Amino acid sequence: MCGIVGLLVKKPELREQLGALMVPMLVEMAARGPESAGMAVFTAALPEGQRKYSLHAPVWDYDWGGFEGEFIKRFGPEAQLGVQGNHAILTCDEPADAVKPWVRGHFPMLHILAAGRVMDIYKDTGHPASVAERYRFGSFSGTHLVGHTRMATESAVTPDRAHPFTAGEDFCLVHNGTISNPYMIRRKLEHRGIVFETDNDTEAACRYLEWRMREGDNLETALGKGFEELDGFYTFLIGTQNKLALVRDAFACKPAVVAETDDYVAIASEFRSLAHLPGVDQAKLFEPMPEEIYSWTV
Amino acid sequence: MDGVNATDRRRVFDLSTARVRDLNQFLHHELPGSGVEQVEVQHPGGRHAIAVGINHPVNVEVKGHGGYYLAGMNKLASVTVHGNVGWGVAENMMSGTVRVKGFASESAGATGHGGTLIIEGDASLRCGISMKGIDIVVGGDIGNYSAFMAQAGHLLVCGDAGHALGDSLYEAVIYVRGRIKSLGADAQEEEMTDADRAKVAELLARAGFGYQPSEFKRVASAKKLYHWNADANQEY
Incomplete structure (x- = not known):
């Protein structure tokens, strides 16, 4: 298990509150991933x-x-x-x-x-609540955030193996699930001179998608190719300088729920992570379908 | 219930302050013999395991969205959720009724032995997986792999069904009003009989949905997987 959280605020006046709105989301997902946590915040460029x-x-x-x-x-x-x-x-x-x-x-x-x-990243081992406090996640301001709580399956619990993973510039990915063919992906990319920093399966997915975008794909096209190339279970939440994107694998074994209002788009593994958000009772709530690409632009 | 006034017949649990455990311990241990007929759950906040394992006739109203396993293992109780629910709503239900006013996430009614699960919105993937006698009525669509290895009971879908509907089906019967993306191995569409039309009418009446039995098609097992076929060469 792992927990994913994402938040994009639609109104400039809400940017100051971005971190404060997010912290309870992340802490609620600690039950899905109590070992390490991380947050990418997209600030003014x-x-x-x-x-x-x-x-x-x-x-x-x-x-x-x-x-x-x-x-x-x-x-x-x-x-x-x-x-x-x-x-x-x-x-x-x-x-x-x-x-x-x-x-x-x-x-x-x-x-x-x-x-x-645009993007700053903080990630470390420890309970998500203490990681959030350590790096003052509550004080973050910006347009959108991508966060993660980790329960490790595929590699050790260390700060560099915590999510979000990054590749290139202003690109990050968090993952709930397990990629079955990370070494195949990795061999393919290393052959092209792409350097890996950990033995984590999520890093392969992150570097694959960012490589596709450097090859000229837009985010949506890259994700479409990811459905073909990335084998395994995944809910991915991806942050770029101006977008959040969410996908689930064909079997949709890993959960996700989205709440959208006029003020924000909030994404989490489970609704309980969103329950505190202002106006969530009136939000449009839905679960992403398998192999569908959902993206939101700042 | 002589001597029990209306206030004593109703209990409220506000989960913004009370724990789910307080609610469930009341339902399991204090409810029988208490005279309480109505339990209201406020601010469920997507918590898991709300109102699981009830074994007593009572009406439970959940005012908001529930998390995983809501009303799991239910027996005799009637549980209504005024919102959406997470994975495994009414999983392994034995009897009673569970009604979800919103949508239900994956594996709704999984392994249910009896009772009725009504989902007014959509149900996600694996609805009714391995159902064993429960009746599930879905007002909207159902996701892929629904009624996988379903053994007994009925799954009635007023909207569309996803891929691999009824894969490796046993004796459960599925009725679908809308489009079926694809049938699973050994599931086949069959003629509706008078008995089917009567069953559909009865299920629709139970759920309070205003469709006509003539709008539904029947999906059941072709029973080709019931016996080992050495000639199949592992291809089904």
Whole structure:
């Protein structure tokens, strides 16, 4: 089991409340995944030339000052670092193909969780309520969120194997279920130079879909190809810079429910995760059908 | 129930403050002999296992959406949900009536032995899987793989049915008013008899749905899987 949650607010005035609305959703899904949790938040976009990188360190009191100093020495003084314990968001003018190899070479203990202009990621082991508190999920503001509570089946319980998984820029995926052919997918992608960071089955699905989009598919076309290529059980919730998308496999063994009002689209594994949302009594409620693509644009 | 006034005949459980366990322990242990005839469940909030395992005649009204296994194993009680329900509503029901005013998620009425399950909206995948005597009436559509290995009872669908309807069916009978996406292995469409029309009329009356028996078709087992066929070469 795992729990998935997603929220997209339709009105700009609700963006400040995004995290506060989400936290009870995530905590309610702790029963489906008490071991680790994560959240991707899509914020206001950085200017075209800028990038931000979500970084994860192996210890809570990591020497981020030392990292920042070295980064500025190498790339110049424009960089900014927002620290939250063992996570930090690095904002700078440097593209991913410069930053990623440098971080891996000089700070191999750091893990780059995400890159892009819009998306920040926080994920860690522990009960979802304590993860939410640790990284102040309740204070998040933005247009949409993708969250997950994990009960591991396919790989160890570690921060890097918690969801959301990311690939490329401003793209993330959370998963409830099990992919049966992750190694087949992985061999196919590694052959094309795509680098995997964990042995987790969800990472294969995430990298496959993001690869399809880099090859020119739009999100919906990529998901359609995913129905053919990804074998196994899944409910996927995907976040891009301006979209949420939801799909279930042909057998629909893993649940999902959607509540939509004039104010928001909320997605969760079970209704109890949505029960606290304002106006949910009047919301349009439905369960996604197997092998149908549902997407919502900011 | 001499000496029991109207207030004593009714109990309210507000699940925004009370636990599901408080409700179920009342239904199991305190209800018999208490004179209570009506139980109202407020703010169910999608909680699991609401009003499971009742073994006593009582009316339960759930005012909102339920979670998994609502009214599971029900015996004798009448349970009405003014909302939607999660997976496995009325699973393994023995007798009584469960009515869902909204939609039901997967495996509604799974393995039910008796009683009536009425879903006014749609039912999702695997509705009536392995049903063993329950009658299920669905006002809307049903999802794929419904009535898989259904052994006894009736599944009446006023809307459409999904893929692989009645796969490996035993003696349960399915009536469908709308379109059937596909039949499962060994399920076949059959002529409606007078007995079928009478059964459909009776099920529709029980649910309060205003359709005509003549609008329904019958699906039942071709019984080709009942005996091992060495010549089939594992192809069915």
